[in-house]
């Protein structure tokens with residue numbers, strides 16, 4: 067059996083690894099813009115190879131795919147989906163695991179996603195306004211917006227989101243100035259490269275609470291969950307620093323220590339309803355991975371922040387290595403629409419994944435780029451910690467950093483704290499050979515951090531359960547002078 | 557001691573000066589003699605500091621506008637002699653504490669701010685930010701809390717191994733990091749608490765990283781116990797302990813020491829109000845508000861001269877008639893420094909017809925000055941260092957008078973004496989000059 071994988075990050079490294087350990091012993095190929103050393107090794111060992119090409123170009127991908135003629139393809143990242151790579155592969159007669167261009171609208175356009183949730187009255191939806199002009203956005207900010215989130219309307223690699231809570235009257239002026247500047251920046255600069263959706267920015271109501279990701283397999287009929295994972299977006303320890311694509315995640319068996327079974331079920335319900343809605347809207351089957359990035363809020367309980375039409379990165383690296391079911395079998399079940407016929411099981415373990423990035427990530431990528439990197443595999447072996455290579459390019463046999471997260475370290479143990487400790491011990495394994503520095507977050511998976519998250523969850527839970535009991539869930543009522551009482555309708 | 561804060565924004569579209577202004581306002585109770593703010597935009601360092609309260613110093617809106625940039629720090633101080641933040645165009649340092657020896661040399665009081673600032677500047681030229689802090693703090697024998705900003709975009713934060721002064725870190729997600737002595741500052745500007753700066757921690761915040769280095773001397777914590785009874789805000793969490801809960805428990809502890817058949821419990825505003833509530837909760841004796849204050853709240857133990865204090869108190873506290881007329885009153889205050897304040901309060905209560913006045917103090921007897929700050933007056937000015945409880949009862953003309961026991965304080969805070977600095981209550985200090 068031959069399998070083609072698309073994408074070259076840590077997530078794809080773990081996808082390729084899960085395929086490589088299959089009993090079916092497939093020959094694995096990969097197309098990526100960088101040559102990922104981990105993927106390279108696994109592909110070559112399996113008898114396949116890695117081709118450097120643009121994974122977002124459907125024509126090029128199909129050309130390479132036809133020369134390989136794989137039994138099926140798996141799309142790792144979201145951009146190839148947005149660019150129609152799965153569609154092109156399917157047209158060429160190659161079975162594909164990964165949402166089509168239309169289905170991946172659920173991730174590509176946050177405006178489309180929010181409208182869908184309103185149209186189908188799916189719970190956990192947030193009120194929003196979308197704008198295409200700076201003037202309208204600023205007029206809105208000045209007239210109404212209080213605590214808000216400003217975000218690009220399109221998925222743009224985990225950047226550009228600003229969360230601005232605005233409760234202090236005395237700091238309004240400064241906050242308004244930043245809101246305006248950021249709205250202008252998003253519309254005039256950030257969204258410039260993207261012309262594949264009409265909306266430019268979203269202004270959303272700001273909620274708060276603990277966050278978690280629920281990643282699922284979908285074959286167009288069934289939606290099967292994987293263990294719940296918590297990612298951490300701010301770059302630095304203590305939730306400081308700018309937004310990143312994710313600095314590290316933890317999971318604990320099939321849930322997280324601070325999320326209840328009911329909340330997992332409710333979250334899954336939201337995802338299932340959304341998949342149904344997507345299929346109705348697009349008239350296509352959703353075959354691949356869908357993930358809900360959720361927040362437990364006092365407004366709704368489980369609340370949808372955004373969807374991924376693929377595995378999260380790093381979140382995917384938490385769940386794939388502990389999947390007991392043969393991944394090839396899972397892919398085949400997705401393709402043949404028989405997910406309900408197999409049982410997908412995971413090890414009863416806690417996992418921690420930590421991203422290590424060169425100084426400069428995420429905002430100064432030129433600084434982060436171009437450094438030779440080495441990894442002490444012996445140290446990792448000693449603690450049973452596994453590396454998943456990310457933004458590293460093999461150039462003439464040397465490993466050179468790209469601008470993003472270089473490596474993700476994975477550990478599984480009985481508890482999150484133990485897994486955290488194992489990864490922490492292995493941080494020194496990664497080194498830049500030119501003296502430039504690497505950084506990571508040491509607090510992810512620590513006891514202190516878990517307590518903070520549990521506290522946030524409890525606070526939200528107490529309120530949303532009360533609101534549920536009193537039929538207030540999702541409701542927000544306001545009074546505006548001269549207009550009277552208004553209820554924001556969900 | 558002082559009130560210190562710092563803000564580091566991770567994107568340059570923020571103007572932090574007003575956030576620092578409100579942060580300092582939230583720390584005003586930690587020092588009303590001087591106030592200053594420093595900011596930077598990586599082009600220049602902008603500093604403004606003066607004698608006076610925060611809202612006086614920054615009365616002029618234009619003044620705040622001249623403080624440009626997306627990162628900065630601020631300090632309010634008890635000590636009018638200190639000029640903070642100390643700045644030299646490259647680096648600006650907010651320092652609070654007391655350096656006894658530096659690199660083995662004895663340091664005079666008031667020389668330490670300048671010395672530490674100069675040393676930081678010197679080391680910063682030689683090595684990276686964290687190396688600079690490590691090199692400087694290693695040579696300090698003393699206690700300190702440091703927040704410094706550099707023109708080249710670093711924020712330097714340090715707390716001594718004893719952790720005498722509190723320091724915590726918060727975040728306005730994706731926007732900025734905030735550091736302050738008190739967690740209430742975070743609430744005031746809308747940030748979330750993330751963690752305490754550890755004892756012996758040096759931390760750097762810049763665009764590229766948040767670096768932390770902890771090298772702790774082999775010692776217990778010596779958290780300032782005065783913070784708990786008096787200094788910190790009621791809505792702060794200090795070293796993981798809620799100030800409000802601690803003060804409520806102090807009231808309970810005072811009640812456990814007593815068996816008085818009283819009619820009403822009255823706490824002297826503001827600090828002693830929760831003591832009164834705790835006392836009432838423990839005994840079932842109703843708590844009432846007893847006073848209304850006129851004018852702004854100035855911490856009386858911190859006011860410079862005796863006369864000013866007398867006027868201050870009379871102006872400040874007017875008893876409400878009905879809760880005291882014909883009643884046996886338990887009157888609780890936070891401290892007795894020189895006795896003058898308390899004598900006045902008892903006198904005015906008697907004028908309003910109180911039958912008995914039993915005075916309770918929500919802190920142990922203050923017997924010694926604070927060798928780290930001007931928080932507590934020198935020994936000759938402390939009534940408790942000179943007179944017995946019976947004598948004080950006479951001086952203030954009360955029916956009875958007693959302090960919280962040291963054990964009661966330990967139980968209220970939830971920490972034993974060996975983890976606290978109780979120097980003002982015991983005369984024993986965790987650290988002083990080398991060899992002393």
Ligand SMILES: Nc1ncnc2c1ncn2[C@@H]1O[C@H](COP(=O)(O)OP(=O)(O)O)[C@@H](O)[C@H]1O
Pocket residue numbers: 192215217221222223224225226227229270271272273274277299309359371372
């Ligand atoms: N409505 C919201 N309320 C509060 N926080 C939000 C909201 N939307 C996003 N966030 C925060 O911003 C982060 C990134 O937003 P998200 O929509 O997931 O965009 P991205 O594509 O950049 O990941 C989230 O993980 C969450 O922490």
Ligand SMILES: [Mg+2]
Pocket residue numbers: 224359372
């Ligand atoms: Mg996201």
